[in-house]
Amino acid sequence: MTSLSIDRLIKDSLNNRTSSLDISPEKFEEMIDYIEVNADKASKNTSQGIITSFRDFVSSISMRGWAAASLVILLLITLPVISKAVLGNLSKSSKSSTISKSSNDVSDGIGNPSVGNRNGLDYDFSGDKSGSPGMENSPEAQNPAYVTITLSPNFNSNAPNLSLIEKDLKSLVKYLYSHKIKKLYINDIVLKENSIISTSEDSKSLLIDNSSISLTETIKIKVLGNVKNLEKDLQLDFLENYKAEINPID
Amino acid sequence: MKSLVDLELIEAVQNQDMQAFRTLFSLYKQKVYGTAYLILKDYQLAEDIVQETFLQVFLKLSKLKDPLYFEKWLYKITVNLCLDSVRKIKRRPVSSLEEYMEIQTDFSLRSIDTPENEAIYRDLQKRILKCIYSLSEKYSSVLVLYYYNNFTLKEIAQITNSSETSVKTRLFRARKNLEKELNKEELEMINKPTGGDFLEYR
Numbered sequence: 001m002t003s004l005s006i007d008r009l010i011k012d013s014l015n016n017r018t019s020s021l022d023i024s025p026e027k028f029e030e031m032i033d034y035i036e037v038n039a040d041k042a043s044k045n046t047s048q049g050i051i052t053s054f055r056d057f058v059s060s061i062s063m064r065g066w067a068a069a070s071l072v073i074l075l076l077i078t079l080p081v082i083s084k085a086v087l088g089n090l091s092k093s094s095k096s097s098t099i100s101k102s103s104n105d106v107s108d109g110i111g112n113p114s115v116g117n118r119n120g121l122d123y124d125f126s127g128d129k130s131g132s133p134g135m136e137n138s139p140e141a142q143n144p145a146y147v148t149i150t151l152s153p154n155f156n157s158n159a160p161n162l163s164l165i166e167k168d169l170k171s172l173v174k175y176l177y178s179h180k181i182k183k184l185y186i187n188d189i190v191l192k193e194n195s196i197i198s199t200s201e202d203s204k205s206l207l208i209d210n211s212s213i214s215l216t217e218t219i220k221i222k223v224l225g226n227v228k229n230l231e232k233d234l235q236l237d238f239l240e241n242y243k244a245e246i247n248p249i250d
Numbered sequence: 251m252k253s254l255v256d257l258e259l260i261e262a263v264q265n266q267d268m269q270a271f272r273t274l275f276s277l278y279k280q281k282v283y284g285t286a287y288l289i290l291k292d293y294q295l296a297e298d299i300v301q302e303t304f305l306q307v308f309l310k311l312s313k314l315k316d317p318l319y320f321e322k323w324l325y326k327i328t329v330n331l332c333l334d335s336v337r338k339i340k341r342r343p344v345s346s347l348e349e350y351m352e353i354q355t356d357f358s359l360r361s362i363d364t365p366e367n368e369a370i371y372r373d374l375q376k377r378i379l380k381c382i383y384s385l386s387e388k389y390s391s392v393l394v395l396y397y398y399n400n401f402t403l404k405e406i407a408q409i410t411n412s413s414e415t416s417v418k419t420r421l422f423r424a425r426k427n428l429e430k431e432l433n434k435e436e437l438e439m440i441n442k443p444t445g446g447d448f449l450e451y452r
Contacts, residue, residue: 006429007397013375013382014398018284021293023300028279031301032272039308 092192145226146249151219151242161241162203165215168241169206172221179233181225187213188222222249260317263308275304281399282328288394289332291383299335303328325399326409329391336387374436381431389424392417
């Protein structure tokens with residue numbers, strides 16, 4: 001059979017070629033010495049080798065690699081913190097802000113003392129259960145969006161009737177919450193559950209958590225809620241001292 | 251025939267017994283040297299490979315779980331070092347013609363019984379050897395492991411980290427190349443049936 005004969009020929013060729021090959025005794029001893037020395041080095045340098053390997057690894061990483069790795073680590077650290085903060089804010093804003101009404105008693109609805117004038121504006125959002133926000137599971141909460149309500153003063157700014165203005169704003173805020181909004185900002189100041197609203201000592205500004213809002217100038221209210229409902233349902237004609245303009249934010 | 255693995259010797263080397271290691275080295279050095287030489291076709295390089303192979307053996311034998319796997323593991327190191335060496339050198343070592351002449355007159359084919367036939371067979375071996383030398387290391391290593399080291403296809407696949415099919419294909423192609431070296435008359439001369447199957451020949 002052809003195959004076997006060729007096989008035999010190949011085998012014989014290889015064996016016959018190498019039959020005279022071998023490592024000489026001197027070379028053998030040299031190799032043994034080399035192996036002993038290197039094996040000894042290898043065992044001594046194991047820990048050093050690990051350090052060296054680590055150093056080599058570190059130095060082999062490019063600047064870009066380090067930058068990428070740093071970014072990933074930063075994200076891993078900050079992401080839980082950020083998400084916790086965001087979730088916390090969302091859950092807080094879903095509850096009503098509670099501000100207790102008092103003339104002599106200066107505490108708000110949850111026991112925090114109000115600041116400013118004793119004749120402060122007090123709003124009790126928690127009382128209006130039907131209008132309380134925090135309807136996270138309702139269909140309206142599925143696609144919330146912001147709407148701005150621009151309130152332009154509709155009164156004599158030189159002689160404003162403070163009590164009427166206060167009444168207007170109080171009514172507006174109550175009205176908004178009755179439409180199941182999630183968040184409310186007045187001139188970029190967020191109205192929280194425990195926000196304290198009062199009037200300034202000179203009775204020309206509204207104070208929300210010590211932030212001042214001029215009553216005689218345009219007020220911008222930003223509302224987070226279901227845009228369709230707000231645009232459709234909001235009827236702000238009841239406002240006597242302001243002209244209201246409603247616009248969705250894209 | 252493959253050498254029997256001395257399990258006690260292996261275990262002694264695994265325990266860093268230097269005398270046992272010397273014995274193991276002596277047992278296998280000639281074959282490892284021959285393997286490296288047939289792949290690299292260079293004496294000096296082959297000696298370096300032997301040295302590095304046995305250094306690796308000394309350092310890593312303790313990690314070998316099954317001593318019966320020793321030979322395959324040994325030649326795996328040898329072949330890998332040979333292929334690494336070729337890559338580093340980026341040239342195929344060229345052997346001189348004198349080497350082709352060093353064919354021993356030790357023939358196993360019974361039909362060669364006349365001086366004339368003997369001479370023809372020597373010449374055939376030289377030409378076959380020249381052809382083996384011209385093969386790339388990918389093919390020559392498989393050929394050497396099969397015909398010189400007597401490993402099976404499965405074992406060669408394990409040693410070279412290839413599939414059995416791949417090994418079989420390379421071996422087949424290598425043999426085809428060698429057959430081309432021989433003319434029709436020469437092929438007829440050596441085609442005397444002696445029985446057996448190519449792939450199972452040991």
